[in-house]
Amino acid sequence: MDFGLTEEQRMLEQTLRGWLAEHLPIGRVREIAASESGQDPAVWKGLAELGMAGLLVDDESGGGGLTLLDAALAMQSFAHAAAPVPYLGSSIVAPVALRLFGTEPQRRSWLPGLAAGTTQIGVALGELTGRRGDANLRIDGGRLAGSTLFAIDAGAADAFLVALDRDHLVLVPRDVAGLTVTPLVTIDRTRRLAELTFDGVVPADWLGGPAGVAGAGARVLAAARVAVAADALGAAERALEMAVAYAQQREQFGRPIGSFQAVKHMCAEMVAELEPARALVWYAAYAFDHRPEEALLVAAHAKAHLAEVATGIVRTATEVYGGYGFTDEGDLHLWFKRAGLDRQLFGGPEAVRAEAAVLQGLA
Amino acid sequence: MDFGLTEEQRMLEQTLRGWLAEHLPIGRVREIAASESGQDPAVWKGLAELGMAGLLVDDESGGGGLTLLDAALAMQSFAHAAAPVPYLGSSIVAPVALRLFGTEPQRRSWLPGLAAGTTQIGVALGELTGRRGDANLRIDGGRLAGSTLFAIDAGAADAFLVALDRDHLVLVPRDVAGLTVTPLVTIDRTRRLAELTFDGVVPADWLGGPAGVAGAGARVLAAARVAVAADALGAAERALEMAVAYAQQREQFGRPIGSFQAVKHMCAEMVAELEPARALVWYAAYAFDHRPEEALLVAAHAKAHLAEVATGIVRTATEVYGGYGFTDEGDLHLWFKRAGLDRQLFGGPEAVRAEAAVLQGLA
Amino acid sequence: MDLSFGPEYEAFRDELRAFLERHRERAPGGGQMLAGGTRDPAALSWQALLIEHGYAARTIPKQYGGYGATPDPLIRVILDEEFARAGVSAGLGGQGPDMLVPTLLEHGSEEQKLRWIPPTIRGEVVWCQGYSEPNAGSDLANVQTRATEDGSDFVINGQKIWTTTAHAADMMFGLIRTEPGASKHAGLSYVLIPMDAPGIEVRPLVTMTGHAEFNEVFFTDVRVPQSAVVGRRGEGWKIANTTLGHERSSLAATGQLEAAMARLTERMQAETVDGRRAVDDPALRDRLLRLQARLLAMKYHALRLLTCRLRGEPTGEPGSPEGSAVLVTKLAGCELSHQIAALGIDAMGEFGVLYGGSKHERAGGLWQFHYMFSLGLIIGGGTAQIQKNIIAERGLRLPREPRA
């Protein structure tokens, strides 16, 4: 019985955070986030060399062959650094989908590039969390038609993993004729979302083959939700650290604001929310690989809970900062916005809980 | 434009609170609450002489002819004193129902006794807020059959106003053959609830006549909800006052606990919830008499909101008291329990909000 | 309790409606209340027309260019309601007309009044407020911008922050430390400073919303005559606090909350998931209903406080329900505003995070803007924590923390 990180996982985390501190200080994050693609190829190359890009890709394909828990820890560290990297799509959702449901040729054709960081895959799961507004992706005369919203990590994606329904996911190269990628700008400039519009695209590369795989969508969505929960955890963790550090140093009324009971209690309430939530994220990631019968439910719980915990913490942290937290210069808003996007990605809290109720037969 | 209490209303409140302080100090409240009927006839007589019992009864029948706002203020004061009096049933719901929907003979036969305090009417509206558990009141061969739960002010009621459905309410004397009144014991011993079981009772005294009155149930329920909202307001107000007084006087760590920022902020948060809620209760009572088109919705809002505000405040007040608040001797729990019963009476917050959504066409 | 206005007020309302009907084409475009700092000729001539009819600068004495009517909160309510209803600008607002002018009326010299009030209410002189400083935060009196005497002048050095409209202002009214030996509160003066004085630099301050709603203002050897002090030297803190008391009716704030709630309800009926409206999600609908109750409470809370003012009853009395009631308004109102925006975002899901002119963005990103800006309001003017201290100490008479 051991519910904790291994020495290797801690090393990985330490190495990654060290690398990020060196290569992605906040100033650099802001520059990249302000650029058109929202990425720096050198950063992604460096992370691939570090073995981060292919953490979930199997050894034979040049990856690390690790588990979702390892990847979730990495995701958390990226969020902690507000890193503008396509980790969610290219290093978590796409490899999980390919490993679990890809045909042998699909794995061979995509995984090595993902591990090497030379291929990026954006992920469009909008059809699995309810069709919103006027988006309406469908097959029409054997061709993809309509559009799907909120594809993630679209900035420099070479291809997209697109969900059509719960059983059918398809890989579509970005440069295929008939696909239009329209950037969608969100509050969080460290990640790039897009609308994908299809006009006569012939779907060639169905995940697992043309017949699809029953339930593949739900599994892939679960991995995505765990990853977003880890992202929200990282954002909240950073906001809390910054708030505590600020409270220790900022003086008002002749004393550090952290010596005021009101500020102390705000910090205590944040940590009382954060620490148990951390264990939930770990377990959700662990369950994805080791307890498949619980995995979908726990992923939903982790996503919904972390969405609320993280947005609550970034708000409180901003209050601890006072006016400085409200300024652009104060930087804290980078994580406020990261948590804000995480909250909505792949289903808001109420919607995800409604799904979780169904999974248990409670609705 | 005047959204405030009149001089008369303030006088009434002052008179009533003075009377209650004199005749119903906490020790006396506890004695009465521990008795079987849960009432002291002398107290009720005194209140009738003060004109309180018949506040809503019209002048010709010996009452005060006042409005629901006046009665709500009185209800609030009774809750503030944790008074074990049948005000909700006999002085608010029953008179409102009779004035609005009673036939001339019904008004003549019941209202003078209510105003004089010589008649008490308990109120059973359970069928209007959803049939719970195995209760099932119905007409069977022209006779009342089955049971209805949670009749309020049943301790010494001479009769009951019983809702059968949204259009049909009936007055039933307590001593009619076939009616069994089974006391239901709640956390709050200052009020007496009961289950009414009917076995072959012929309903003789239908409110407004045998055909009933369309919508009478909803209006009567709205008045009851405003009254319960006012009760919750009074309980919360008292708990806040007690917490503030305790915080000013109780010393720990060598200083009054009210000088600690954490205690201050708990008190500030209570008052920030209480004061706007007070205005909502006033408006709900005013709307009942003056804005019938809004009355049902605002009554629902007031009931649901005050339920949550009051239970939140009594909890926080208990925390301010610390261990003493958890003791029986500390008295504060009288209001903790009063607010706890108010929260559930005539529909809990979620159920009442669902009704409020329907009233607006939002569900 | 009586929520009707009575015949004389209804007559005023009718007259105002007729005026708005007749003249609405002359009103400038744009928002409800024109931000101070506009120099649009249409706005200035509209303002002049409103003053002439007593719909702006209504209670400013005639000798200072106003309409000269007695203050009447109900008239204020009717003006707010009718201009909002007509969707027409209610004239020039901002820190000149709303804060400086009442302060000068109370504390200014006759010369200061004659010189500054008329062009301010006409919109010809635009003001900004210089109170906040970066090192002060919630400790508002911790002003470090200082003036040293040099002959009959003051020479000012230091920095102000959170200065709205500084980029467009002709003048600043600010708190400056003029009495170095005095205690924290007694060392400040209320000084009028021309924004074109040499040594003043204005830098836009970008906030988390991505916009520069505020500025920083830097002073390097800025020279003003000592006659630029309003009231006596060293009385600046007291004077600034009277000004803070001159805020407009909290009804206007409730009106904004009502408008936001109407937009929210509309949005929740428009936004769909798998064809189902957001308002049909029972968990989201339950949140909406909760906020409706809070809004109603705030609305009637504001009416209750207005009634106290109309009756001349004290509302600031420590330890009284009314005393507390006034103090909680900002705390409860800002939080409600934030919660309305939060539900709007949640109801839209991923659409709710679109911003900055994105395709599919709803209402120009207004929901996110409000979500962030209302958090700024929760923090602004001394944070919710300071508000709670004030409620506890002034409203509930809880003892102050012992001094360290």
Added chain:
Amino acid sequence: MDLSFGPEYEAFRDELRAFLERHRERAPGGGQMLAGGTRDPAALSWQALLIEHGYAARTIPKQYGGYGATPDPLIRVILDEEFARAGVSAGLGGQGPDMLVPTLLEHGSEEQKLRWIPPTIRGEVVWCQGYSEPNAGSDLANVQTRATEDGSDFVINGQKIWTTTAHAADMMFGLIRTEPGASKHAGLSYVLIPMDAPGIEVRPLVTMTGHAEFNEVFFTDVRVPQSAVVGRRGEGWKIANTTLGHERSSLAATGQLEAAMARLTERMQAETVDGRRAVDDPALRDRLLRLQARLLAMKYHALRLLTCRLRGEPTGEPGSPEGSAVLVTKLAGCELSHQIAALGIDAMGEFGVLYGGSKHERAGGLWQFHYMFSLGLIIGGGTAQIQKNIIAERGLRLPREPRA
């Protein structure tokens, strides 16, 4: 991360299951953990059997009557799980075995250990704890019950409160002020007091639940020998704080939360309005799902902390995530317990407020009892506010408030 227990532990589990299968008829009736103070012969003989097999008093050295095994948190987990699963008493708990015995092992003289530990773990000597006092509240060290020296004796006067099982106890371990000149914390001693000593009066303390779960204990010239002090005079505060650290695994607390949640889910499927189950009310269901997530978080949080202990990693280190993680357990757990009870009541509506043996009461009023009792736990041991101070100062290293 690996949530399996490994073969040796599974063997222990199998053996335990077989034991429970074989002997379960000999177990006394009643709850999971027998409250200290029972003198039921069946309970005492069950306890003897458990000690003999190493399922109770497992880590107490043999010379003091225990089983003499090395401490192993995983064995503790398996014991908790299997006794709970079998619904059989896991032996005698309470303040003697759980708090006094570990304290004596660490700080007691050899004579004290030999005298008190064996009968305590056998259930023959029942203890109560005398720390809290009415004027202390959250300021736990503010003990005013004092002992004055008289020859080789102490003479004790004062009052204790929140004393569970005092009415049934043979002995009290308490904090008494023995050094009048010393500072607040340095003036206390840890004293063992016979409850039948002349001058002790025990009065039941009724709480808001209507039951007397606690007592008050009054001391009037109570005489004990000075040898009744554990450790050195004046070290009582330090010793009592080690005892507070001897709490049982927080997993047991999580187990109770899980059981409460299971009851809640069951109740929400049973209770109906107009034939519709409470769980089919989407707003109530959404609350249930929120609490499920919190429960899962607390469950794995406890496993994480257990793992730290198993690995011998520090969990109390200030400023570390693990340091904070330990500190938040009580705060978050008690609140969750209260929220579970609150939802249970709301799901039942008016049935939820029935109490005191009423007709139609659900589960003997257990929901209301838990709702109130869990609030007592939030307050108990120094209130949630003190917990937050500790989390902030010890867990996050925020500076202490300046002394007045």
